Amino acid sequence: MENICPDSTKHVYFSKFKNLVWCCGIKLSFAVKFIALFDITLSIIWIIQLSRIFPTYLDLNWTSLNESCSKNGSILQTFWGFYLVKSVATIFLSILLFNAEIxxxxxxxxxxxxxxxxxxxxxxxxxxxxxSIYYDGNRAGLIIFIIVATSVYRPYSIMIVxxxxxxxRLAGRSNSSSKNLKDREVEMFFNGSFRHFQPPPGFGDVEKAEHGPYNTYFEISRDCLNIDEENPLEKTESDLLLLKGNMKLPSGSSILVAVKTTTNNVDVAHFRAILSELKIMTYVSSVQKHENIVELLGAVTCDIAQRKIMIILEYFPYGNFHQFLKSHRGAFVNLVRNGTLSRDYAVQHYCNVQQVSLKSSLVTTFSLLRWSFEICNALKYLASIGVVHAGICTKNIYLTEDKVAKISIPALPSQLHRYSSYDASEEQSFWRWMSIESLRDMTFTTRSDVWTIGITIYEIFTLGSVPFHGLSWTPDFVNYLIRGLRMNKPAFAPHKLYTVLLECWDNDPSRRPCPEQLCTFFEGILREHKILDNHYLADVTGGGGVSDDNISTDSSCIATPLGSA
Structure with a gap:
């Protein structure tokens, strides 16, 4: 793909040169830190000097002198005491200034x-x-020098700050929602963090990709995109937009694409998480294209310093999976009777289903099982390459034109806690999907992904119902989960599927099934009812079954049957 941003860091820094005149060629951010450190140094020197002068005034017996000298002596003690207090206060103010810049x-x-x-x-x-009261040579000269120097330096330092x-303020940055990235953050995104520190032992490929240089292979020209900004496909709670657009290919033709971008109000913590997400996506896309993972087509990163980014993804005509499920509630065929997926009942009704076009609005229990299988297949692949998703839900899943389920790579919750005092309630409603250890300790692993995918399967088999409906976020929610709070069986799920969901929601992560076991479970049901052999599903599955190339390397995953209870 065409790369138009090899000098993007120059573009980022050019707009900052106009500020250099204010601080003798030094960038304003560095000048502010220098002022803080300079003030601390001067205050320490001044305190040392005062420690030599002030005791002499305390030791003098002013009361033995005449009344005029006694009065002046008391005033001088007050003066030197004031200078001492002022120096100590300046140190604390300098620390305040230094921290304010950070x-x-x-x-x-x-x-x-x-x-x-x-x-x-x-x-x-x-x-x-x-x-005016005490003018006797050297010390008065020192005071006069300080008056002149301070009258020049202090207004100048205040002007710089x-x-x-x-x-x-013009950039819209603030304490709680700073908008622009610092120069070092921009440089670290493009060139990687390893210029500033060595990767610790045990750093995996995912961590190296996340902290390494941005893969410019995926950089494309903004001119290649024609985007409909007036009618967004989606707007998330994290100030992200999903737009429809066309991307021009080198051949001259164009394709429909989805463009993920940010609003002007995006929080800097979310934006940093998006940058990490992009690097993880480039890593996943570089390893191997997978049939159940949203394909990354490119990105525009030239303006990330102004928290502007475009991530180009393949286009999905049905929108996100959550919208699709809710809109197809009226076209759903339930093949479960008394908690059991009946073979005879399924065959009786499915003989009509298989005549329906793939583009039909009809959704059956087998459709839900197949999509669950495909989502678990995606999770199995991510686990095999060391990627923890940490954000699986139906809103982050999309259907292709052939109704194949694909998951995107948001990873916002797992990235956010690195950049701010993130807690589960900040991501509005995502606490409903998070595991006990993620809510309690911000720990994200493949086993916490299994918990999350269990919640997602609950969504699927309730056709888009809200998990833990009727509950609001409270810090006690974690304790409720620990004490055994779980959702009831989904309305359209067989009993044995609900048994598997309860295993996914085990308090102990080590007792939860691994993604490979989940794939085997769903594949077994589909093959039992000859769905994977059916033309209606065979092409859609697209080789999504368990293959030797995608087997999980998780040694703790024992191939034991699920849902046997």
């Missing part, structure tokens, strides 16, 4: 400017009074 906190910047301005005016007033704060 956290990009406009509130802290404002607080620093206000307090330092008050301290500056007070210090200038006290110093002038000091010189104000200019930096103004640039952040």
């Amino acid at each position: 956290s990009v906190s406009l509130t802290s910047f404002k607080l620093w400017i206000f307090i330092i301005s008050v301290v500056f005016v007070s210090c200038m007033a006290v110093s002038i009074v000091h010189v 104000w200019k930096f704060m103004k640039s952040l």
